[in-house]
Amino acid sequence: MEKILSRFFVPGKTFWMDEYEKDGGYEQARKVFECFTREAVIEEVKKSNLRGLGGAGFPCGMKWSFVPQNTGKPVYLVVNADEGEPGTFKDKYIIRHVPHTLLEGIIIAAYANNVHKAYVYIRGEYSGPADILERAIEEAKKKNYLGKKIFGRDYDLEVVVHRGAGAYICGEETGLLESLEGKRAYPRLKPPFPAVVGLFACPTVINNVETLSYLPAIFKGGAEWYAKLGSEKNGGMRLLCVSGHVKKPGVYELPLGIPLREVIYTHAGGIREDRKLKAVVPGGLSAAILTADEIDVGMDFDQLRAKGTMAGSGGVIVMDETTSIVEALMVTMRFYAHESCGQCSPCREGTGWVNKILNRVVGGEGRQQDIDNLLDICSFMGGTTICALADGAAMPLRSYPQKFRSEFETYIVQKKSNPLILSELHTHGVHSRGGQREFHKV
Amino acid sequence: MPKLTIDGKEIEVPKGTRLIEAAKCAGIDVPYYCYHPGLSVAGNCRMCLVEVEKTPKLQISCHIEAADGMVVRTNTEKVLKTRQHVLEFLLLNHPVDCPVCDQAGECWLQDYYMKHGLYDSRLNEDKNKKPKAVPLGPNVMLDAERCILCSRCIRFCDEVSKTSELGFINRGSHTEIAVAPGRQLDNKYSGNTVDICPVGALTDRDFRFKIRVWYLKENNSVCSGCARGCSIQVHYNLDRPHHGKGERVKRLKPRYNAQVNKWWMCDEGRYGYKSHDANRILEAVYRAPGQLKEMNGEEAIAELTAKMTSAGKKIGVLLSPQLSNEELYLAKQIFTGHLRLEDVALLSPNAEGFQDDILIRADKNPNTRGASELGLKTGQAGAVLEKAASGGLEGLIVFGQDLTACFDAGKQKKAFEKLAWSCFVGSNHHLTSEFASHVIPAATHFEKEGTFTNFEGITQKFEKVLEPLGSARAQWEILLALGKSLGMNLPYERAEDIFHELSLNVPFFKDLTYEKLNAGGEDIRAMAAPTIPSLEQYDNIL
Numbered sequence: 001m002e003k004i005l006s007r008f009f010v011p012g013k014t015f016w017m018d019e020y021e022k023d024g025g026y027e028q029a030r031k032v033f034e035c036f037t038r039e040a041v042i043e044e045v046k047k048s049n050l051r052g053l054g055g056a057g058f059p060c061g062m063k064w065s066f067v068p069q070n071t072g073k074p075v076y077l078v079v080n081a082d083e084g085e086p087g088t089f090k091d092k093y094i095i096r097h098v099p100h101t102l103l104e105g106i107i108i109a110a111y112a113n114n115v116h117k118a119y120v121y122i123r124g125e126y127s128g129p130a131d132i133l134e135r136a137i138e139e140a141k142k143k144n145y146l147g148k149k150i151f152g153r154d155y156d157l158e159v160v161v162h163r164g165a166g167a168y169i170c171g172e173e174t175g176l177l178e179s180l181e182g183k184r185a186y187p188r189l190k191p192p193f194p195a196v197v198g199l200f201a202c203p204t205v206i207n208n209v210e211t212l213s214y215l216p217a218i219f220k221g222g223a224e225w226y227a228k229l230g231s232e233k234n235g236g237m238r239l240l241c242v243s244g245h246v247k248k249p250g251v252y253e254l255p256l257g258i259p260l261r262e263v264i265y266t267h268a269g270g271i272r273e274d275r276k277l278k279a280v281v282p283g284g285l286s287a288a289i290l291t292a293d294e295i296d297v298g299m300d301f302d303q304l305r306a307k308g309t310m311a312g313s314g315g316v317i318v319m320d321e322t323t324s325i326v327e328a329l330m331v332t333m334r335f336y337a338h339e340s341c342g343q344c345s346p347c348r349e350g351t352g353w354v355n356k357i358l359n360r361v362v363g364g365e366g367r368q369q370d371i372d373n374l375l376d377i378c379s380f381m382g383g384t385t386i387c388a389l390a391d392g393a394a395m396p397l398r399s400y401p402q403k404f405r406s407e408f409e410t411y412i413v414q415k416k417s418n419p420l421i422l423s424e425l426h427t428h429g430v431h432s433r434g435g436q437r438e439f440h441k442v
Numbered sequence: 443m444p445k446l447t448i449d450g451k452e453i454e455v456p457k458g459t460r461l462i463e464a465a466k467c468a469g470i471d472v473p474y475y476c477y478h479p480g481l482s483v484a485g486n487c488r489m490c491l492v493e494v495e496k497t498p499k500l501q502i503s504c505h506i507e508a509a510d511g512m513v514v515r516t517n518t519e520k521v522l523k524t525r526q527h528v529l530e531f532l533l534l535n536h537p538v539d540c541p542v543c544d545q546a547g548e549c550w551l552q553d554y555y556m557k558h559g560l561y562d563s564r565l566n567e568d569k570n571k572k573p574k575a576v577p578l579g580p581n582v583m584l585d586a587e588r589c590i591l592c593s594r595c596i597r598f599c600d601e602v603s604k605t606s607e608l609g610f611i612n613r614g615s616h617t618e619i620a621v622a623p624g625r626q627l628d629n630k631y632s633g634n635t636v637d638i639c640p641v642g643a644l645t646d647r648d649f650r651f652k653i654r655v656w657y658l659k660e661n662n663s664v665c666s667g668c669a670r671g672c673s674i675q676v677h678y679n680l681d682r683p684h685h686g687k688g689e690r691v692k693r694l695k696p697r698y699n700a701q702v703n704k705w706w707m708c709d710e711g712r713y714g715y716k717s718h719d720a721n722r723i724l725e726a727v728y729r730a731p732g733q734l735k736e737m738n739g740e741e742a743i744a745e746l747t748a749k750m751t752s753a754g755k756k757i758g759v760l761l762s763p764q765l766s767n768e769e770l771y772l773a774k775q776i777f778t779g780h781l782r783l784e785d786v787a788l789l790s791p792n793a794e795g796f797q798d799d800i801l802i803r804a805d806k807n808p809n810t811r812g813a814s815e816l817g818l819k820t821g822q823a824g825a826v827l828e829k830a831a832s833g834g835l836e837g838l839i840v841f842g843q844d845l846t847a848c849f850d851a852g853k854q855k856k857a858f859e860k861l862a863w864s865c866f867v868g869s870n871h872h873l874t875s876e877f878a879s880h881v882i883p884a885a886t887h888f889e890k891e892g893t894f895t896n897f898e899g900i901t902q903k904f905e906k907v908l909e910p911l912g913s914a915r916a917q918w919e920i921l922l923a924l925g926k927s928l929g930m931n932l933p934y935e936r937a938e939d940i941f942h943e944l945s946l947n948v949p950f951f952k953d954l955t956y957e958k959l960n961a962g963g964e965d966i967r968a969m970a971a972p973t974i975p976s977l978e979q980y981d982n983i984l
Contacts, residue, residue: 338613352570
């Protein structure tokens with residue numbers, strides 16, 4: 001099977017400029033500059049069926065073609081390296097091991113969209129990768145791949161690394177833009193979309209680290225070759241982050257459309273201690289859960305959507321038969337209650353409320369009507385807010401009790417309470433007011 | 443102009459109109475909290491969600507612009523149910539402390555719960571605790587538990603007062619509004635945040651706990667605090683003297699006027715109402731060396747007439763730009779027309795006050811422009827006073843104002859000592875009223891009817907909100923009585939009669955009538971039919 005990015009994932013090693021160039025690095029960026037018009041670049045990316053690998057799966061070439069040129073304003077490229085979706089850790093690998101492939105992708109994307117300034121918004125926890133990326137940028141500047149008149153052409157490109165401060169909402173593209181502008185990361189009302197009114201009110205392309213990192217390979221192997229690697233309309237490979245109760249958790253570079261069963265049993269080595277599989281979250285925490293019977297599904301954006309879940313960020317979270325789905329949902333909803341930015345009422349109050357209900361259920365004080373209340377709250381949280389955080393919270397909130405209803409009922413009847421979970425609640429609980437009282441402008 | 447259908451009604455609206463405003467034009471009320479036509483769109487409360495055909499999700503009508511052929515439904519089961527649940531979310535952590543909340547009676551949570559809520563509580567958990575009774579500044583008190591985080595106050599401070607004191611702290615359901623570190627909500631317009639707060643989160647430190655709002659009565663007036671003349675509402679109560687120390691006026695609120703003040707007013711104007719109840723001159727007084735005599739109104743006029751008749755032309759008259767157009771017109775007729783006095787002057791403040799490019803004007807008088815259009819010029823009052831000090835005058839009549847605002851006390855004292863008699867016609871006690879030998883009590887402008895013309899030439903009418911205290915009368919009534927007593931034929935009975943005469947004789951006021959001015963207090967001549975005033979605001983933001 002093709003190894004495009006993961007062949008660089010050698011433990012403890014970063015491929016710096018020398019080695020990356022020896023491997024053919026920056027040839028594609030140069031080729032694009034020398035042989036392609038920017039329209040031809042977009043056409044090639046469209047043909048490759050490259051999808052947005054941050055989670056939404058929007059066709060990358062089509063996204064670029066929406067960016068208005070000649071508005072008199074600069075076009076910005078913003079690279080989303082916030083990687084906040086629980087269960088996702090691929091971008092960290094890319095930046096840590098092969099930062100130059102991201103930079104080469106940035107150069108290609110910048111050329112395609114007539115961008116002269118790109119921002120990489122990297123999550124605050126990734127201080128190591130951020131340092132690596134800054135060093136790689138310095139290397140690229142020395143080689144004249146970034147900076148003034150790159151590749152000897154009349155084209156300037158500056159890349160700025162901007163470190164976040166650890167809020168999930170900063171990964172939402174318009175929240176990210178607000179944060180990048182120095183404001184509180186409140187997602188923006190749409191329309192206008194960022195392609196038209198984005199960073200500093202200018203047209204803006206926002207792409208995930210992984211999406212851009214595949215660009216050099218597309219131009220090396222050709223769009224047809226890349227498209228064929230994946231499934232229908234889902235071109236190429238993606239990095240699946242397998243975590244949870246598998247024998248070999250880790251990042252696996254697999255073609256889009258690969259059956260989930262194969263991911264778990266062939267690549268990740270099956271379930272730990274050969275236990276029975278209970279459930280899988282296929283695309284990061286915000287994806288609806290799949291039962292053990294539902295894993296014969298191809299891992300691409302369209303097939304997973306047809307199953308009522310999503311490919312999302314590629315975070316595959318595997319749960320074996322020992323997992324309490326009730327407690328898993330409690331931990332999940334605690335995350336959304338903690339990370340809801342607080343802007344829209346349904347999300348702000350809904351996530352907090354659901355978190356309290358689940359805390360009570362796990363504390364042994366559950367009532368049967370709580371299950372229907374959760375489902376009802378969920379139906380008014382999703383689809384009523386500015387951004388997709390509430391929709392993301394609603395996916396697990398709906399699917400866990402729907403698919404494992406009897407387990408919820410039994411949990412409540414038995415008034416079971418897990419002392420381990422409860423003690424954790426007290427240390428991390430969001431019902432205490434969070435640490436800092438920091439002042440934010442909207 | 444896009445033509446769209448809302449709840450089956452076809453309507454055409456200007457391009458760029460938000461659905462919520464388009465619905466309003468069609469007579470359909472969509473509930474909302476965070477939306478305010480004078481502020482940018484935040485879209486966070488989610489109360490105004492409506493169904494738009496061909497869009498799968500509900501859309502917020504405060505943000506979506508009307509488009510040609512759009513089909514909007516604001517009353518489907520999905521919309522009503524979602525609305526109900528948005529309210530449930532908004533009230534989830536709300537303390538529901540209406541019995542002790544100052545907002546009760548004018549609270550949008552109460553109103554909308556009765557209209558769109560009416561669900562049974564499903565909450566079985568503890569509510570979040572947040573700070574209560576936090577003074578944000580001299581005028582505004584915050585109860586963070588009642589706050590629905592609509593961000594109206596924050597946007598006001600960012601976009602209107604441009605002072606940016608407020609912001610959010612914390613996240614999720616622990617989010618609160620707060621003042622920036624080291625600052626206070628003390629901008630010159632801070633009271634407006636209370637007006638636009640739809641719930642009991644921000645309450646007015648001056649007004650809170652004075653009286654329940656349902657005991658308030660209201661009438662339209664105009665602020666007399668500066669030359670802007672903001673349209674206001676006077677909220678008062680006469681039946682409950684045990685509330686608020688017996689003050690009749692409880693608070694002032696800005697009244698929307700597209701031409702003058704939009705939705706806003708400044709704090710100085712808002713809290714400048716105390717003089718209507720405090721420190722009032724209630725009875726006419728005659729002071730001679732060693733004696734003090736109270737008189738009734740008729741006696742006072744007769745006394746003054748006698749003094750004036752014997753003084754001939756050696757009388758000075760100081761008029762005030764705080765008087766209404768009607769009063770100034772009448773005064774001019776009597777003093778310069780009938781008596782042909784030479785020393786009639788208009789007072790003006792000596793020091794220029796604070797001014798900004800929002801509302802506040804340096805000229806702290808409401809009717810300087812009106813006075814000037816009536817042919818009264820400022821700048822000669824000092825000469826009149828000097829003439830008095832040098833013995834050139836026998837008597838001096840001062841209308842309305844405390845001369846201390848324009849001249850120092852020594853200069854005033856010197857002038858008054860030289861005069862044989864002096865008369866003050868006004869509403870409040872101060873140094874000038876102490877110096878004068880005759881004092882005739884006058885109504886405040888909340889106690890009379892009239893018009894002011896602001897610095898831009900917009901004439902506004904103010905209503906008689908309250909009955910005058912004591913024996914006070916409106917200055918136009920006093921002038922009318924004086925004129926008649928001086929032998930003039932003045933066939934007026936109401937302020938309106940004077941205004942009618944004035945509009946016939948002074949070209950500036952041509953065609954204006956009380957009837958026309960009653961409609962919102964705006965100057966009809968300058969109105970370019972701004973049916974949806976918010977649009978221009980949107981353009982500025984976009």
